Amino acid sequence: MSGPHTWGVAECAQQLEAGAVxxxxxxxxxxxxxxxxxxxxxxxxxxEATLAQAAAADARRAAGERGALLGVPVAHKDVLxxxxxxxxxxxxxxxxxQSPFDATVVRQLADAGMVNLGKLNCDExxxxxxxxxxxxxxxxxxxxxxxVPGGSSGGSAAAVAARLTPAATGTDTGGSIRQPASFCGITxxxxxxxxxxxxxxxxxxxxxxxxxxxxxSAHDCALLLQAMCGPDPLHDAxxxxxxxxxxxAELTQPLKGLRIGVPQEFFGDGLASDVRTALDQxxxxxxxxxAVRVDISLPRTxxxxxxxxxxxxxxxxxxxxxxxxxxxxxxxxxxxxxxxLYGRSRSEGLGAEVQRRILTGTxxxxxxxxxxxxxxxxxxxRLIAQDFQAAFEHCDVLFxxxxxxxxWALGEQDNDPVASxxxxxxxxxxxxxxxxxxxxxxxxxASGLPVGMQLMGNYLQESRLLxxxxxxQQCTDWHTQSPGSQA
Amino acid sequence: xxAPLVQGFEVVIGFETHVQLATxxxxxxxxxxxxxxxxxxxxxxxxxxxxxxLPVMNQGAVACAIRFGLAVQxxxxxxxxxxxxxxxxxxxxxxxxxxxxxxxxxxxxxxAFDWNQAAHEVKLVRAHLEEDAGKSLHEDFxxxxxxxxxxxxxxxxxxxxxxxxxxxxxxxxxxxxxHRLVRWIGICDGNMQEGSFRCDANVSxxxxxxxxxxxxxxxxxxxxxxxxxxxxxxxxxxxxxxxxGHAIEQATVLFDPDTGETRAMRTKEDAADYRYFPDxxxxxxxxxxxWVERERAAMPELPRQRASRLQxxxxxxxxxxxxxTASAATADYFESAAQASGQAKLVSxxxxxxxxxxxxxxxxxxxxxPVSAGQLAALVGRVADATISNNAAKQVFDVLWQQGGxxxxxxxxxxxxxxxxxGALEAMVDEVLAANPDNVAQIRAGKDKAFNALVGQVxxxxxxxxxxxxxxxxxxxxxx
Numbered sequence: 001m002s003g004p005h006t007w008g009v010a011e012c013a014q015q016l017e018a019g020a021v022x023x024x025x026x027x028x029x030x031x032x033x034x035x036x037x038x039x040x041x042x043x044x045x046x047x048e049a050t051l052a053q054a055a056a057a058d059a060r061r062a063a064g065e066r067g068a069l070l071g072v073p074v075a076h077k078d079v080l081x082x083x084x085x086x087x088x089x090x091x092x093x094x095x096x097x098q099s100p101f102d103a104t105v106v107r108q109l110a111d112a113g114m115v116n117l118g119k120l121n122c123d124e125x126x127x128x129x130x131x132x133x134x135x136x137x138x139x140x141x142x143x144x145x146x147x148v149p150g151g152s153s154g155g156s157a158a159a160v161a162a163r164l165t166p167a168a169t170g171t172d173t174g175g176s177i178r179q180p181a182s183f184c185g186i187t188x189x190x191x192x193x194x195x196x197x198x199x200x201x202x203x204x205x206x207x208x209x210x211x212x213x214x215x216x217s218a219h220d221c222a223l224l225l226q227a228m229c230g231p232d233p234l235h236d237a238x239x240x241x242x243x244x245x246x247x248x249a250e251l252t253q254p255l256k257g258l259r260i261g262v263p264q265e266f267f268g269d270g271l272a273s274d275v276r277t278a279l280d281q282x283x284x285x286x287x288x289x290x291a292v293r294v295d296i297s298l299p300r301t302x303x304x305x306x307x308x309x310x311x312x313x314x315x316x317x318x319x320x321x322x323x324x325x326x327x328x329x330x331x332x333x334x335x336x337x338x339x340x341l342y343g344r345s346r347s348e349g350l351g352a353e354v355q356r357r358i359l360t361g362t363x364x365x366x367x368x369x370x371x372x373x374x375x376x377x378x379x380x381x382r383l384i385a386q387d388f389q390a391a392f393e394h395c396d397v398l399f400x401x402x403x404x405x406x407x408w409a410l411g412e413q414d415n416d417p418v419a420s421x422x423x424x425x426x427x428x429x430x431x432x433x434x435x436x437x438x439x440x441x442x443x444x445x446a447s448g449l450p451v452g453m454q455l456m457g458n459y460l461q462e463s464r465l466l467x468x469x470x471x472x473q474q475c476t477d478w479h480t481q482s483p484g485s486q487a
Numbered sequence: 488x489x490a491p492l493v494q495g496f497e498v499v500i501g502f503e504t505h506v507q508l509a510t511x512x513x514x515x516x517x518x519x520x521x522x523x524x525x526x527x528x529x530x531x532x533x534x535x536x537x538x539x540x541l542p543v544m545n546q547g548a549v550a551c552a553i554r555f556g557l558a559v560q561x562x563x564x565x566x567x568x569x570x571x572x573x574x575x576x577x578x579x580x581x582x583x584x585x586x587x588x589x590x591x592x593x594x595x596x597x598x599a600f601d602w603n604q605a606a607h608e609v610k611l612v613r614a615h616l617e618e619d620a621g622k623s624l625h626e627d628f629x630x631x632x633x634x635x636x637x638x639x640x641x642x643x644x645x646x647x648x649x650x651x652x653x654x655x656x657x658x659x660x661x662x663x664x665x666h667r668l669v670r671w672i673g674i675c676d677g678n679m680q681e682g683s684f685r686c687d688a689n690v691s692x693x694x695x696x697x698x699x700x701x702x703x704x705x706x707x708x709x710x711x712x713x714x715x716x717x718x719x720x721x722x723x724x725x726x727x728x729x730x731x732g733h734a735i736e737q738a739t740v741l742f743d744p745d746t747g748e749t750r751a752m753r754t755k756e757d758a759a760d761y762r763y764f765p766d767x768x769x770x771x772x773x774x775x776x777x778w779v780e781r782e783r784a785a786m787p788e789l790p791r792q793r794a795s796r797l798q799x800x801x802x803x804x805x806x807x808x809x810x811x812t813a814s815a816a817t818a819d820y821f822e823s824a825a826q827a828s829g830q831a832k833l834v835s836x837x838x839x840x841x842x843x844x845x846x847x848x849x850x851x852x853x854x855x856x857p858v859s860a861g862q863l864a865a866l867v868g869r870v871a872d873a874t875i876s877n878n879a880a881k882q883v884f885d886v887l888w889q890q891g892g893x894x895x896x897x898x899x900x901x902x903x904x905x906x907x908x909x910g911a912l913e914a915m916v917d918e919v920l921a922a923n924p925d926n927v928a929q930i931r932a933g934k935d936k937a938f939n940a941l942v943g944q945v946x947x948x949x950x951x952x953x954x955x956x957x958x959x960x961x962x963x964x965x966x967x
Contacts, residue, residue, distance in 0.1 A: 081539040094538065101532060103539055200539035207767035234517075237543045237769050315767055318571050321582020322536040326634065342575055365573070365762035374764060 004029045005163040006482075009220035012072045012166050016061065023061070023071030027054035027115050030073050034117055034164050039149070040139040041159040042075070045118040049084035053115045060113060068223045068248070070113030075165045077156050078119040079126050079202045080106050080211065085116070089202045090124040090134040090152075093323045093330045093349030103200020104235060105169060105211045105228045112227035117165050121155030124351045125320065126176055126204040128152050129420050130413065133353040138410055141184060142483040143449055147407040150180030156214045157184035163482055167215035167224055171201055173208045174308050175402070175427025178439035181214055182402035182452025185441040187469065187479055188214040189221045191462050193434030194240035196225075197232030203319040205312035206238070208431050217479050218440065218469035222247035225462065242460060250463040251470040256290040258468065261395030265301035266426055272405040278443030278451040279401055282472070286399070289471050294395040300384045304428035307384065309421055310364050310377040311432075316354075317361025323349060356417065385433040388458075397468055398456040401426045402439045406449035426454060436462045440469045441478040450478075491654050496692040496729075498722050499699060500658045501650035502609075504665060505643045506675045507619070507683040508551040514618045514642035515542030515585065515769075522681050526635035530621075534640040536580035541768050548642035551674035552592045552616050553774060553782045555644060558672050558789055559611055561596025563779050569616075569769045573762040577634050578621035586617030586645075588763045592772060598648075599791060600664035601809065602657060609661045610649040616772075617643050638682075644674070650689065650699065655718035659711050662686055671790050671815050679709045686714060690721045692729070700725070701735040705742055705749055717742035721749050793818055801831035810839050816853045820860045827864035830871045837863055841884055858887045865894035873954055879903040906952040909961075912945075915953070916961045919944045930966060938962065 004026050007015060015021050027050050034042050057071035081087040081099035088094045102110070110116065121139040123131055131139040131154025139154040141147040142162035149158040153170030157180035160168050170177040172190035181188030190212040198209055213224040226247050232239040262283070267276065287293055325331035325345025332344035350358070364373035391398060404423055413420045430437040436459070439452035457465045473479050513520055516533035532540040556563040570588035593614035600607060619641040624633035646665065652658045666684055669675040676683050686708040691700035705721055708714045720742070725735055740749040788796070790812045797818065798808040811821045821838060825831040842863070846856060858866075866887070870880045875898055886897045898904055906912060919941055920927060929937035938959075945958045 087538065089538065097538065099538065101537075101539075199541055202538040203541075203768075205767075234543060236541050238541075238767075314764060318573050318583050318762070318764070321573060321575065322538075322580060324575060324577075324582060326577050327535060327580060328537070338577070362762065365764055367760045367762075370762075370764070 005033055007166060008216045009069070009072050009166045009223050010217075013068050013070070013223075016071045017066070023054040023057040023115055024051060026071065027051055027073055027117065030117055030165060034159075037159075037162065037164055038140075039142055039145065039158045039162050040121055040137050041155045041162060041164055042117075043078050043088060043090070043119045043121050043136055043155065044085045046085050050115060050117055053110065057113045057115055065113070067113050069109065069227055072114055072167075073117050073165055074109055074114040074167050074169065074224070075117040075120050075156070075159055076103075076106055076169045077122050077153050077171055079122060079171055079204070080169055081200045081202065082106055082116065082119065085119045087119065087202070088136070089126070090122045090136060091350065091354070092135040093346075095135070095330065097329060099200070101200065103211075104197035104232050106200060108227050108230070109169070109224065114224075114227070120153075120159055120168055123152035123154065123176075124354050125202065125316070126152040126171055126173055126209075127316070127353050127357055129175065129179055129424060130408070130410075131155065131158075131180070132410060132414075133351055135351055140410070141407050141449070143185065144407070147409050147449065148183065150183035150403075150407060152176040153180050153188075153214060157181055157186055157188070160184070160186045160214050160216060161483060163484065167213060167220055169211055169224075169228070170214045171209060171211050172427075172431065173205050173210075173312060174431045175424050177212045177214060178402050178427050178437060178452070178454060179424070181439040182441070182454075183407040183450065185450030185452075185478065185481060186214055187217055187221055187438065187440050187473075188212065189218075189225060189438035189462065189465065190431075190436065191225060191229060192240065192436045192459050194238050195229045195244075195436070195460070195462070197230075197236045197239045199232055199235035203315075205315040206319060207315060208308075208312060217473055218438075218466045219248065219251060219473075221438070222251055222466045222470075225466075240460075245463055247463055247466055251467050253463065253467045255468060255471050258291040258397065258464075259294045259395040260286055260291045261294045261296040261391050261398045263296055263298040263301065263391065263398060263400055265298050266400030270404045270422075270425065271401055272445070274445035274447075275401055275403070275405060275451050278445065279453055282442035282453045283399060285472060285476060286468065289475070291468070296391045296394055296398075298384075298387050298391060298398075298429060300380065300387050301425065301429055303380050304384060304432055305421060305425055307377045307380045308424070308428045308432060309360070310373050311381065313357040313361030314365050314374050315361065317358045317365065320350070320354065320358055325349070353417065381432050384429055388429070388433045388435060388456075392458045396457075397464060400454050400456075402452040402454040403427070406445035406447060406451060430454075430456045435459060436465060438465050438469060440472060441481075442472075442476070443478060492695065493692070493722055494726050495694065496722075496726050497695050498653055498655070499650045499691045499693065499702075500652040500655070500718065501689040501702075502646075502648045502652070502658065502661065503687040503689070504646045504662070505619075505685045505687075506646060506669050508548050508642040508644055508674055509676050510545055510547040510551065510642050512545055512547075513640035514545050514548045514616065516640055518640065520641050522678075524637055526624075526633065526637060528637065530636040530639060534580065534636055536582075542585060542766075544769060544772065545642060548616055549592070549772065549774065550782055551642070552614065552644055553779055554672045554674055554786060555614055555646070555669065556593040556596065557779070557783055557786055558668055559593075559596035559598055559614075561611060561614070562594040563774055564590060564592050564594055565774055565776070566590070567592040567615075567772045567774075569766045569772065570763045571766045574759050576620070576623075577632065578623045578636070578639065580621065580636060580639055584618060584620065585766055585769070587615035591615035592774065593644075598661060598665055598668065600660060602660055609651045612647045612649055614644050614646040617645055619643050650691075650702075655715045655722070658688060658718055659715050662714055663711060667790055667813065672787065682709060685709050688714065688718055688721075690718055690725070691735070692722060692725045701737050703735065703738045703740050703749075703751075705740050706752070708742060713742055713744055716744075716747055717749055720747055724749065787815060790815075790818075797821070801825055801835075803831060803835055807832075807835045807839065811835060814853065820853050820856070823860035824864040824867070827861060828868045828871070830864075830867045833867040833871060834863060837867060837884075841881065845888060857891065858884065862887050862894060869894060869898060873905060874898065875903050876905050876951070876954060878951065879905065902952070904952060905954045906949045909957070912949070912953055912957060912961055915945050915948045916958065916965055919948060920962075920965060927966065
């Protein structure tokens with residue numbers, strides 16, 4: 001396997017700079033692959049718009065402009081709105097919905113010269129962990145198409161793993177970047193909550209939603225993250241007013257003596273043995289790089305599941321109220337009255353998992369239940385965040401699994417939504433605390449499907465995570481493997 | 488104070504007033520708040536609740552809330568929280584209204600005003616920031632409802648009183664004072680027709696000494712007259728119900744100005760569960776002490792302070808000072824004219840009389856008056872120095888109102904200068920006395936009417952230019 005689709009972000013930039021390829025040629029090559037894709041990764045292509053962006057990037061380069069992302073292709077998860085592509089959030093409710101504006105992260109990547117290839121499949125409104133809840137069909141795991149790519153950013157993970165794009169955006173509410181990155185053997189990072197603007201990110205759970213990057217290496221992640229992050233005071237009141245460090249320049253910071261905390265709760269009975277084996281080897285590798293192991297405890301790890309599955313649905317039940325069939329989106333026909341318009345538009349437009357979470361969220365916010373559920377969950381959420389702060393007094397980075405197992409077969413969890421909620425246990429704590437976290441491929445499970453390690457850092461310490469992952473990737477090759485190279 | 492009873496019942500009233508804040512843009516978006524634009528032309532992605540759009544706080548609306556808090560001596564919360572009030576309605580684009588719920592920005596305070604010739608106050612519970620909804624237009628489309636989202640996201644300050652008021656008259660006096668206050672401090676245009684100032688009245692009745700009765704809430708009262716009518720009707724209705732042995736059921740009611748009656752819109756049973764929770768899109772609203780001090784420094788002299796100053800500084804009756812502080816612009820007009828002319832009481836009389844009458848007749852605001860404070864000052868100056876009579880002054884005022892111009896020029900051009908030559912006046916008086924011996928005889932017999940007739944004769948002979956006071960003095964002297 002060779003050709004421009006095998007290039008990562010940095011390599012694309014080098015080839016463009018060397019004049020070996022133009023942005024238009026690169027885009028055409030990848031568009032052709034996207035059109036032939038069988039993994040259900042893409043939901044929408046608009047070759048005309050893609051090629052216009054590519055031509056613009058070539059013109060900028062011809063005018064003397066340089067940039068690490070200029071002319072490099074990318075693709076966006078469909079919960080990020082785009083002016084020139086439909087934005088469906090994987091929902092029938094928004095089939096063909098056209099946004100009049102670009103999400104801030106989309107615009108910032110475009111400003112940096114990135115060329116958008118199209119929109120990527122995901123679980124409906126980012127609710128799910130297998131990409132099986134997309135109204136437009138599942139995305140498939142390129143390592144084994146009978147298996148899920150993970151979710152909710154399953155299309156993003158599949159597209160990067162299948163070499164349809166060098167990088168993609170994803171969003172992470174409870175693990176939606178890290179878990180599919182792990183399932184598909186790629187590198188993904190969710191920055192600190194508020195690092196990247198949520199403007200244009202179709203809201204699932206506002207206090208948790210965070211856009212991030214999915215790519216082949218920590219280095220590539222650093223390049224995109226650089227352009228995506230930054231304050232957005234005019235559009236997002238929760239975006240952080242802090243300067244963005246030079247992530248790529250900080251990749252090579254020394255790791256000698258870096259304290260890696262290993263939370264015992266991440267290595268309990270629920271962890272599959274093949275995943276544990278891969279993680280043990282990865283940890284040994286990190287220690288060999290000069291890091292020091294510190295055993296710590298995050299005592300409320302298990303509570304993250306009920307807390308998340310109260311807070312996220314509560315926010316979702318309110319966030320998704322705007323999809324009422326009145327102004328845009330799916331509207332039932334032949335309605336008898338207003339209640340019928342609402343009831344049928346929403347029943348027809350929203351899928352089962354979304355409805356399940358809306359009902360759960362409505363329930364926990366209801367009069368008489370609010371204190372026992374929502375308020376209590378918020379209290380425990382603060383305790384979970386405090387546990388992390390206590391842990392970071394003893395270590396610099398936390399290390400653990402991303403998911404208890406490798407990817408499961410499509411349909412395997414259809415009848416048991418709770419089972420898939422439980423599988424989120426390792427990604428939820430960092431989400432609830434708003435901490436940066438990433439997934440880095442560290443091996444293969446017994447069935448030959450990828451395993452990722454999770455690195456979690458303290459607030460705004462993305463650089464440290466990226467540097468550790470980068471050092472690991474300098475002496476391992478898991479991140480360079482692709483489904484094609486193995487077959 | 489002792490409350491007036493109605494048929495043996497004590498009336499208990501509390502108010503919730505929605506004050507539309509006079510910001511240029513909406514509370515959470517940058518769309519314009521101007522009234523009267525084509526439907527849906529002043530609604531941006533945030534107001535339309537498009538996917539991915541997020542609210543961002545308009546600092547100007549917060550400044551308005553701070554100013555109000557200062558004006559009513561309330562506690563300005565250093566940290567307050569926006570919540571979501573969830574319900575479905577077509578003119579509520581997000582499916583929830585963003586409003587302060589558990590922790591409002593303005594807490595406590597009181598609105599002070601004169602009531603029954605005494606200082607009085609109505610205590611406030613709170614004032615909180617929230618966004619307005621859009622409008623549903625049910626009449627314009629056959630079989631369908633139109634939605635206009637121009638108003639969606641307009642900033643409101645909801646001002647909530649304690650159940651402190653004991654009569655409809657007191658409630659209206661409170662509402663008038665609040666109306667004056669919010670306009671005075673520049674946070675609301677006060678336009679009640681356009682819905683900038685909307686009152687909801689919570690009304691209940693009880694036998695004196697008993698616990699509070701069940702209240703019914705009269706929604707959206709947008710004129711002071713309707714307010715009084717609606718409350719009076721509601722009080723009578725509730726008393727009738729109780730006397731007939733019926734319990735009052737908590738309800739929201741609407742007042743119909745055509746029938747003068749209130750009728751229930753919804754009862755407690757169909758009250759929605761709004762599922763309030765803190766809005767995760769908006770961090771807590773933090774108001775630093777420095778911000779409060781900045782607003783305090785920029786606050787105008789408040790209406791009651793100004794009234795009392797005007798009373799003392801210009802030696803005016805309390806009644807005048809009250810009327811002259813109906814609005815800050817009225818008080819400015821007065822002070823400007825009073826200082827320029829040195830005739831405060833005359834200016835006050837003219838403003839409360841001729842000026843107010845004319846402004847009301849043409850539905851003009853004092854700021855739109857065709858006669859400026861400077862012109863009025865010049866006019867009263869000419870009355871004070873006896874250049875023109877009061878009657879002539881009214882003619883001059885009319886010319887100024889209709890055509891504008893300079894006071895002295897108008898007096899000359901219309902020949903309105905008063906006859907102040909005592910020799911000429913005396914001659915005219917002598918002529919009139921000689922020509923009316925009968926009247927003179929009657930006056931001597933003690934008939935005052937005849938005296939006035941002679942004054943009239945002299946005025947007529949002078950073509951209105953004589954000073955009536957001088958004429959009277961001269962006549963009296965001659966008749967003695």
